[in-house]
Amino acid sequence: MQPLRTYNPVMATSPKPRPKGPWTPEEKARNERVNRERARRDLEKSPEERLEETIRLSKFINELRQGMPGDVRPR
Numbered sequence: 001m002q003p004l005r006t007y008n009p010v011m012a013t014s015p016k017p018r019p020k021g022p023w024t025p026e027e028k029a030r031n032e033r034v035n036r037e038r039a040r041r042d043l044e045k046s047p048e049e050r051l052e053e054t055i056r057l058s059k060f061i062n063e064l065r066q067g068m069p070g071d072v073r074p075r
Helices: 025-044 047-066
Strands: none
Touching: none
């Protein structure tokens, strides 16, 4: 009996084509609203909170870059 494979190409679906070209006015408006909301939330945070968040994200990115030994099997 063969073990189950993690990836089964028969079961995989084809990727949906993404529209190409410039953003629509709706997409631009949504992006602007999101950016304004993020900026508003960031202004509500104290400098200490922003510094803690920056340090936390830096540590997280560093861990992602380093990875864990044994995460990827050698070929």
